[in-house]
Amino acid sequence: MKTLADRYSPQEVEIKVYKAWEEAGYFKAEDQSKKPPFSIILPPPNVTGFLHLGHALDHTIQDLLIRWKRMSGFNAMWLPGTDHAGIATQSVVEKELKKKTITRHQLGREKFVNEIWKWKNEYGDRIYNQMRRLGDSCDWDRATFTLDEGVSAAVRKVFVTLYKKNAIYKGLRLVNWSGPLETAISDLEVEHQQVKGLMYHINYPIDGTSDFLTIATTRPETMLGDTALCVHPDDDRYKKLIGKTVTVPLINRKIKIIADTYVDKDFGSGVVKITPAHDFNDYKIGKTHKLEFINLLTKKCEMNENAGPYEGLKVADARKKVLEDLKALGLLVKEEPHMNSIGHCSRSGAVVEPFLSEQWFMKMDDLAVPAKRVVESGSLRFEPESWTKVYLHWMNNIEDWCISRQLWWGHRIPAWHCAECEKYTVSETTPTQCENCKSSKITQDEDVLDTWFSSGLWPFSTMGWPNEEAHSVETQKTFYPTNYLVTGHDIIFFWVARMIMMGLEFKKDVPFRTVYVHGLVRDSQGRKMSKSLGNSIDPIEMIDKHGADALRFSFLAHLFSGKDFKFSEQRVESYRNFMNKVWNASRFVLSNLQDFKVPVEGMKALPARAHISVFDQWIIAKLAEVEKQVEVALEAERFSDAATALYQFIWNQFCDWYIEFTKPIMHSSSPDDKQTTQLVMAQVLNRIVRLLHPFCPFLTEEIYSNLPIKNQACIIDQYPTVKNDKDFLAFASKEAEFEIDIVKEVITAIRNIRGENRISPAVKLNIRLGVTQDDVQKILSHNRSAIMNLGRIATMDIGEDGDMMKCAVAPVVLGDARVKVIIPLEGLVDFNEEIKRIHKTIEKLEKDVSLLNGKLSNEKFVQNADPEVIATDRVLLQQSKEQVVSLKEALTRFQ
RNA sequence: AGGGAGUUAGCUCAGUUGGUAGAGCGCCACCCUUACAAGGUGGAUGUCGCAGGUUCGAAUCCUGUACUCCCUACCA
Numbered sequence: 001m002k003t004l005a006d007r008y009s010p011q012e013v014e015i016k017v018y019k020a021w022e023e024a025g026y027f028k029a030e031d032q033s034k035k036p037p038f039s040i041i042l043p044p045p046n047v048t049g050f051l052h053l054g055h056a057l058d059h060t061i062q063d064l065l066i067r068w069k070r071m072s073g074f075n076a077m078w079l080p081g082t083d084h085a086g087i088a089t090q091s092v093v094e095k096e097l098k099k100k101t102i103t104r105h106q107l108g109r110e111k112f113v114n115e116i117w118k119w120k121n122e123y124g125d126r127i128y129n130q131m132r133r134l135g136d137s138c139d140w141d142r143a144t145f146t147l148d149e150g151v152s153a154a155v156r157k158v159f160v161t162l163y164k165k166n167a168i169y170k171g172l173r174l175v176n177w178s179g180p181l182e183t184a185i186s187d188l189e190v191e192h193q194q195v196k197g198l199m200y201h202i203n204y205p206i207d208g209t210s211d212f213l214t215i216a217t218t219r220p221e222t223m224l225g226d227t228a229l230c231v232h233p234d235d236d237r238y239k240k241l242i243g244k245t246v247t248v249p250l251i252n253r254k255i256k257i258i259a260d261t262y263v264d265k266d267f268g269s270g271v272v273k274i275t276p277a278h279d280f281n282d283y284k285i286g287k288t289h290k291l292e293f294i295n296l297l298t299k300k301c302e303m304n305e306n307a308g309p310y311e312g313l314k315v316a317d318a319r320k321k322v323l324e325d326l327k328a329l330g331l332l333v334k335e336e337p338h339m340n341s342i343g344h345c346s347r348s349g350a351v352v353e354p355f356l357s358e359q360w361f362m363k364m365d366d367l368a369v370p371a372k373r374v375v376e377s378g379s380l381r382f383e384p385e386s387w388t389k390v391y392l393h394w395m396n397n398i399e400d401w402c403i404s405r406q407l408w409w410g411h412r413i414p415a416w417h418c419a420e421c422e423k424y425t426v427s428e429t430t431p432t433q434c435e436n437c438k439s440s441k442i443t444q445d446e447d448v449l450d451t452w453f454s455s456g457l458w459p460f461s462t463m464g465w466p467n468e469e470a471h472s473v474e475t476q477k478t479f480y481p482t483n484y485l486v487t488g489h490d491i492i493f494f495w496v497a498r499m500i501m502m503g504l505e506f507k508k509d510v511p512f513r514t515v516y517v518h519g520l521v522r523d524s525q526g527r528k529m530s531k532s533l534g535n536s537i538d539p540i541e542m543i544d545k546h547g548a549d550a551l552r553f554s555f556l557a558h559l560f561s562g563k564d565f566k567f568s569e570q571r572v573e574s575y576r577n578f579m580n581k582v583w584n585a586s587r588f589v590l591s592n593l594q595d596f597k598v599p600v601e602g603m604k605a606l607p608a609r610a611h612i613s614v615f616d617q618w619i620i621a622k623l624a625e626v627e628k629q630v631e632v633a634l635e636a637e638r639f640s641d642a643a644t645a646l647y648q649f650i651w652n653q654f655c656d657w658y659i660e661f662t663k664p665i666m667h668s669s670s671p672d673d674k675q676t677t678q679l680v681m682a683q684v685l686n687r688i689v690r691l692l693h694p695f696c697p698f699l700t701e702e703i704y705s706n707l708p709i710k711n712q713a714c715i716i717d718q719y720p721t722v723k724n725d726k727d728f729l730a731f732a733s734k735e736a737e738f739e740i741d742i743v744k745e746v747i748t749a750i751r752n753i754r755g756e757n758r759i760s761p762a763v764k765l766n767i768r769l770g771v772t773q774d775d776v777q778k779i780l781s782h783n784r785s786a787i788m789n790l791g792r793i794a795t796m797d798i799g800e801d802g803d804m805m806k807c808a809v810a811p812v813v814l815g816d817a818r819v820k821v822i823i824p825l826e827g828l829v830d831f832n833e834e835i836k837r838i839h840k841t842i843e844k845l846e847k848d849v850s851l852l853n854g855k856l857s858n859e860k861f862v863q864n865a866d867p868e869v870i871a872t873d874r875v876l877l878q879q880s881k882e883q884v885v886s887l888k889e890a891l892t893r894f895q
Numbered sequence: 896a897g898g899g900a901g902u903u904a905g906c907u908c909a910g911u912u913g914g915u916a917g918a919g920c921g922c923c924a925c926c927c928u929u930a931c932a933a934g935g936u937g938g939a940u941g942u943c944g945c946a947g948g949u950u951c952g953a954a955u956c957c958u959g960u961a962c963u964c965c966c967u968a969c970c971a
Contacts (some may be wrong), residue, residue, distance in 0.1 A: 006931070192969090199971085217971060230971090264970060272971045281971080341969070390899065390966075397967090489966080519965095524907085526964080557919080558908070563900080564965080566907065574920060577933040588930030640909080644918070659930075748937095754925095755937030761926055792928080851915055860951035861914095869914050876915090 004590065004706065008583035010547025013702045018132055021701070026715050027137045029077030031474040038074035039479040040066060041459050041512075042138065043487050043495070044146065046085035047120055048092045051130035053521040053529065053567055054488060056539040059136050060552045061518060061559070061639065062486045066137055067694035068634055071719035077479050079462055080131070080138035082124060084146045086410040086451045087181060087189060091347045093119050093409075109408050116409050120145075130540055135548050135697045137715070144462045146454045147411070154461035155411045155454050156428045158506060163415075163426045167363045168403070170415075170424070174283040175402050177355030179301025179315075180348040183406035184359055186450055186494065190343040190352050199338035200323065201269070203331045204229060204246040207254060213238075213246055214333055216268040218340050219278075220326070221318040224251055224307045225294040228274040230285060233259035235270055249331050250322065251308050258289050277356040295356045299406070315353065360404035360413060360447065367501040368395045380500065380510045383637055387492060387517050394493050401498075403450045410448030418442050456498035459485075459511035476507075485512040488520050516637060519564035526566055542572055549696030550576035556695055557643040578647060579699050582692065585655050586703045589685045592666045596678040598708045603683060605709075607731055611676035614782070615661040617736035622653045623684055624729040627722050630691060643695055650688055657744060658684075661786055682709050683728060687720045694719075742776065742814050743783045749810035749821040750791035756837045757808065757829045764794035770801035770820035780819070808834045809890035810841075811883040820886065831894050842887050845880045852877040 021027065029039075040062050045055055062078060070076035093116045094104055104112040124145070131138065144151060162168045175184040200220045203212035213229060226248050231238040238257070245254045262285060263272050276286025277293040286293055296307050303310045303318045310318045326332040343352040372395045374380045375388055382388045404413060416425045418434035419441040425431045433440045454461070460480055464472025481503070487496065496515055503511030523529055529536040542551045546569075553575040559565065599605035607616060626649040633642035658681075665677045686707055693700040693714050704714035711717045718724055750767065759765070769787075771777050780787070780798050788796055806826045812819040825834055852873050855861050862870060 004930095007933075008931095187967095215971075219971090267970050269971095274971090279971080281969085386899065393898065394967080493967095560908075563908090568907070568920090570920065571907075573933075577931095580933050581931065584931035584934085586930085591930075636911095644909085648918085655930085656935090663929095751936055752938090758925065758937095761928065761936075848915070855915085855952080858951055862951085864951055865914070873914085 004583070004587045006584065006587065008547075008580045008699060010549065010579075010698060011544070014133070014135075014543075014548055014698045017698050017701045018135065021137065021713070021715055022132075022140070024713065026713065027078070027139050028141060029075050029139050029479075031471060031478055033075040033478070035073060035075035037077065037478045038066070038069040039077040039079070039482040040484050040486065041462060041482050042078060042080045042136075043485075043491075044081040044083040044144075044455070044458065045127050046088050047082040047124045047127070047145065048085060048089045049127055051127055051134070051539055053537055053539050055127075055131075056134055056542075056551060057518060057521050057555050057559075057565060058486055058488065059131060059134055060555045061516065062484070063134070063136050063552075063697075064556060064639060064694045065484060065486075067697060067715065068719060070137070070715070071690065071693065071717060072721075073718070075478070077142070078136070078138045079142045079144070079479075080128065080136070080140065081144040081146070081458070081462055082127065083451060083455060084120075084410060086405055086407050086448060087183070087185065087347050089116060089120070090407050090409040091181065104408065113408055133540055133543050133548060135552065137697070142462070146451070146458075150464060150467060151454060151457070151461045152411055153428070153467070154457050154465055155449065156414045157466045158457055158502065159414055159449070159453075160426050160428050161506075162362065167366065168360060169363070170358060170360050172356060172358055173361065173402065174277070174280060174354050174356050175359055176343065176352045177297075177299075177301065177357070178345040178348055178350055178352060179297075179299075180350045181345065181407070182299045184355075184357065184402055184404065185345060185347075185352065186402070186452065189346045191346050192341045192343055195340055195342045197338050197340045197342075198335045199268075200335050201333040202249070202326060203333055204249065204273075206241065207245045207247055212331075213241070213257070213271050214269045215271045215273045217273060218338060219319070221303070221307075221310070221315060221322045222275040222278045222296065223248060223273060223322070224303075224310065224318075225275045225277050225296045226253075226255055226273045227276060227286065227292040227294060228255050228289065229257045230260050230263050230272045230274050231257065231270060232261060232263040232265045235263075235265045237270065249329060250325055258285075258291075260285055260289070278354050280354055283354070293356055297353060297355060301350070301353050301355075315351070359402045360415075360445075360449075362401045362403050364398045364400055364501075367505060368398050370504045371395060371497065371501045374500065374504065374510050380513065380515070382515045382517060384517065387489065387515070391492060391497065395497065401450075403453050404445075404447040405450055406446070407448050410451065411454055413445040413447050413449060415445045416442040417445060452494050452498060455495055456502040457506070459499055459503055460507050465507070480507060481510050482512045484514050484516055486516045486518065489517050490520065492517065514637075518559065521565045521567050524566055524568040526564070529567075537567060537569070542569065546572045546576040547579060547698070549579050549699045553578065553643060553696050556639050557647065559640050578651065579696060581651060581655060582688075582696075582699060583703065585650070585659060586685060586689070586706070588659060589681050590706060590708075593678055593682055593708050596682060596708055597675060599679065602709050602711070603686065604727075605679060605683075606727060607676045607679050608672065609731075611670075611672045612680070612731060613662075613665060613673065613677055614733075614736045614739050615658060615665070615786075616677055616680040617731055617733040618740040619654065619658040619684055620680065620729060621732035621734070621737045622649060622658075623687060624722060624725075624732050625649075627687075627691065627720050627725065627729075631721050646688075646691055646695070650692075654684070654688065657740070660790055661740075664785055664789060680731075682707065686710060687725065689714060690717055690720050738815070739779050739783070742779055742812070742817055742819065743786055745812045745814055746780070746787055746819055746821055747790045749812050750787075750793070750823070753808045753810055753821065753823050753834070753837070754792075757825065757833045759828055761792060763828065764792055765823055766795045767791070767793055767824075768797040768799070768802060768807075768822040770822055771798060771818065772800065773817065776817045776819060779817075804890050805893045806831065807890065807893065809838070809887060811886055813879045813883065818882070835891065835894055838887050838891050842884055842891075845884045845887070848880045849877060849884065852880065 066076045066078045176190050178185050197218050199216050199218055201214050201216050203214050205212055229246055241257050242259045244257050247254055274282045274285050276282045276291050277295045294306050296303055298304045301315055303313045305311050310321060345352050372392060416431055418439055420439035421437040423436040425435045434442050459482055463475045463480055499511045523535040550572050554572045626645050629645040630642045662677055665673055686709055689700045689704050701714045704710055769780055777798055801820060804822055808823040808825050810821040856873060
């Protein structure tokens with residue numbers, strides 16, 4: 001047997017262990033299997049991305065589930081993948097090119113896309129390798145990229161099918177537009193920031209009078225596109241003006257004054273300028289009042305020919321110029337500071353402009369109906385449940401989805417425009433002629449689809465749909481629907497909701513049974529992690545420093561469903577310490593198994609009843625308890641409960657007590673006793689390692705490989721449960737639990753007296769255990785050596801109280817058992833500390849007594865309370881009273 | 896503005912049918928006791944945001960209120 005280093009060093013273990021798992025093929029799931037299926041599809045990270053802490057948290061949860069289920073006899077399949085992430089990737093490569101002063105337009109579409117592929121082929125696996133560092137046990141053979149041929153085929157099929165159902169259409173709409181990227185962007189890509197700006201009040205001359213109407217705006221340059229002024233229909237100030245016209249300054253266009261209840265009479269002047277082509281609210285008004293839509297911008301967000309003299313200016317410059325000109329005309333009434341939240345493009349940082357353009361849209365109303373129903377009926381569940389409401393609220397207010405993007409990187413829209421008849425031919429395969437007029441003058445639409453379009457199909461497109469070959473059909477049959485989707489709450493609408501709609505539409509079933517929503521990872525002060533704040537932490541750096549297991553455990557032990565996660569490196573360190581603790585406990589166990597005769601039955605071997613110690617029976621009882629707790633917690637998705645139950649069992653029971661108790665047996669007992677304890681110890685450790693495995697896979701696999709009793713590998717061994725371990729756990733005993741509990745209490749009492757009196761651990765004490773009950777006396781005698789060892793005792797009498805002159809006394813009460821720990825202090829310390837200590841104890845006990853007395857003498861309490869509660873309180877009161885008496889007696893001995 | 900979550904020890908947070916407040920970290924004291932100083936033993940620390948109510952009894956249930964955070968939508 002190898003000897004292990006006295007410190008666990010993850011660096012030496014992790015890479016090696018991962019490689020061994022992967023080479024052995026343990027991550028692979030079978031398309032056909034007798035085992036029940038369990039599947040999770042990984043939310044695909046951006047192919048350009050680095051693993052960040054958010055991924056690390058997300059993946060840790062999924063890997064926990066997968067490893068737990070794999071060990072529990074499931075055909076566990078975790079499918080990894082990456083997302084082409086249209087805008088993000090295109091921007092990254094564009095930036096790279098910019099360094100060489102090349103623009104994508106210089107290269108042209110084909111060459112530019114080739115550049116991106118080159119980049120993807122070079123860096124696309126980076127994030128996969130980072131995931132390996134974390135320990136993700138994905139089925140790598142199934143790794144899928146959103147631009148893979150299979151997925152692309154799925155995208156085309158979905159587009160064509162929905163188009164033919166009239167669920168996809170092309171239309172002129174107002175969309176969020178990024179000037180630098182020259183594309184529509186999704187709401188997700190718009191970041192709102194509170195910005196201090198100015199509100200400008202501008203006078204519009206009322207035609208035929210010398211009066212003005214004053215409007216207020218934060219974006220004066222848009223006035224060039226005004227096509228109406230709007231007032232509230234009931235506003236007495238303006239009622240008579242409705243239907244009259246005003247002249248837009250600077251461009252001298254006459255526009256009508258209209259009325260709409262949208263206007264708030266009490267805000268500003270009560271008059272609103274309407275720019276239907278550049279504001280989402282104005283757009284709606286423009287539609288209802290059939291106003292003219294004047295687009296002022298080019299795709300680069302510069303002023304266009306409609307802006308007259310301002311043509312060619314950037315928006316910001318146009319604003320300056322417009323203000324100057326207004327001032328010159330005396331029409332700028334005033335400027336006042338104004339807080340405004342302004343949308344910025346998350347990729348380019350530019351201000352997002354509402355922009356009128358031809359886009360492809362997907363109708364959402366019909367798709368939303370079944371997607372709501374499955375959540376309402378409970379066939380798809382959110383955890384935590386509170387997201388159900390949020391989801392339904394959104395689904396009830398859903399708007400059509402703009403699915404086209406003016407990018408080059410992504411799934412090109414499978415629609416061909418005919419130059420002759422202007423109609424579109426939409427087809428899964430490239431057509432040669434227009435299906436309407438048979439003209440061959442057709443060209444494919446330049447746009448690509450929003451990245452979330454392909455993401456929405458992810459749960460089944462990754463399983464081979466719509467390919468009808470046997471293996472693809474089998475995969476879908478086995479693994480669809482998946483069991484869990486694990487994700488942060490930021491993409492429930494953009495992604496989760498769309499997967500649900502698409503899954504129901506095309507697979508006629510939910511894509512997953514449970515959506516486990518975790519919070520976002522924040523810094524220790526609760527701030528968002530971002531490059532600009534400089535507070536982002538690289539998980540790989542954490543893994544390098546403290547090990548993947550410590551990082552994983554720090555997530556799992558503090559994960560409370562749905563809440564944001566405040567990350568702290570200090571906490572990772574504390575779990576690194578736990579990993580080291582497990583390592584060292586294992587090291588100790590292994591060193592005590594040097595001469596262990598490994599039974600041929602392996603884990604099926606049972607300890608010899610005749611030789612099993614009370615300590616063994618006790619730890620088995622505790623093991624049974626923790627196995628139960630872990631199972632309940634994992635089933636209920638209370639991962640932190642499971643993690644902390646294991647932490648406490650291992651540290652506070654197994655290490656603190658069991659190992660200490662069994663040391664004497666290992667050193668100087670009869671060979672049979674020793675062999676029995678060795679067996680128990682080896683088997684308990686084996687189970688500890690398996691129980692921990694999904695939480696901290698590397699450490700446990702490494703320890704496992706050194707165990708004397710084991711199977712092939714920890715990762716594929718069985719997960720311990722009360723049911724699986726029935727025969728072994730039958731050795732647990734209530735009597736042993738009680739016995740050890742008394743012994744622990746006695747030892748703690750001794751340590752307590754020693755600690756509070758500052759008696760050096762080097763001093764061995766002479767003590768007396770006052771006990772009158774025969775059975776308790778027997779227990780104490782039976783465990784004499786354990787008490788003497790752990791209490792650091794020189795001599796110990798067990799019997800009547802005897803003389804308590806100048807003695808420290810600590811009463812121990814457990815159930816019916818009563819023990820007095822009596823330590824003569826004469827010559828050891830001055831008594832003040834002990835007198836203080838006893839006073840403190842009495843004080844606390846008397847508080848309890850008065851509280852309990854009050855309760856029990858309250859007639860209504862006795863009448864109404866649960867009889868069990870009353871009984872417990874009675875016992876407690878009795879005990880506390882007894883203890884007070886005996887402590888007061890002890891106190892008198894110091895006088 | 897609408898929706899959601901929260902307020903418990905110095906910090907991060909548990910607290911599942913109402914029954915004398917818990918953990919980890921940190922802190923203090925003493926210890927290199929032969930697995931582990933990334934360790935051991937002992938200790939201190941809370942008007943459970945505030946105010947009412949229901950109840951014999953409330954961190955827990957109800958009402959109100961203050962503050963914080965998140966999401967969605969933003970007033971031109």
